[in-house]
Amino acid sequence: MQSPAIFSAKHTQPQAGFTLIELVVVIIVLGILAVIAAPKFLNLSEDAQVAQVKNTGGAFKSGINLARSVWAVKVGSGPAENLPVYGESDDAHVDFNANGWPAQHYFTDTEASPQLDNVEDCISVWQIIFQNDEPTVSDAAKADETDYKATYNSPAACTYQYSDNMNLSISYDSNNGSVVVDSDPSS
Structure with missing residues (x-):
């Protein structure tokens, strides 16, 4: 028979490490959390891209409306070339x-009725x-690394696709001044 002192000493020793069952349970719990949380984190970058395009589209629309307001005050009807909209320098003139x-931005006096009719006009x-x-922005046909890729859509309209997600875009129609943001990343 064993003495009571030896028997109690064997059972009071602290346990070292984790059991296999404890490790398996922790791995299963981490796996479940990863399956639940990963899609939410993956959507964050897509949500950020959508927000970026919406903000850029809103700023573009505001700029178009500001230019239109200047045209309405200074010209009122018909085409206008080299109208100072954003200042007096050549870099601040817009063709309507x-x-x-706004139809283009070239500092020349050669076009009686400016038109948006090519991708270079879209970029300008x-x-x-x-x-x-x-x-x-750059021409969609070029391999430049830019935020947006421009394409010309006949008649007198442009699409600016977001380079990081080509399903996101901003469209501008110079016939009526409409700016539309397509912010559905799955389209």
């Missing part, structure tokens, strides 16, 4: 079509509206 909407309207290098 017969409907009074974007650049004059934003008045800086951000967000950047």
Whole structure:
């Protein structure tokens, strides 16, 4: 028979480490949390892209409306070339079509009735509206690394696709000044 002191000493020793069952339970719980939480974290970047395009579209629409307001005050009807909208420098002049909407930005006096009729016009309207290098834009047919890719849509309309998610875009129709943001990333 064993003495009571030895028997109690064996059972009071602290346990070292985890049992296999405890480790398996922790791994299962972490796996369940990962399956539930991962889609929410993955959607955050898509949500940020949607917000970026919506904000850019809103700023673009505001710029188009500001230019239209200047045209309405200074011209009132018909086309206008080299109208100072954002200042007196050549870089701040906008060309307006017969409907009074921004159609291009070229400092020349050769076009009696400016029209938005090619991708270069789309790019020039974007650049004059934003008045800086951000967000950047380039021709969709080129491999440049820019924020948006411009394409021309006949008649007199443009689409600016967001480079990080080509399903997100901003459309501008210079016939009526409409700016539409397509912010459905799955379309």
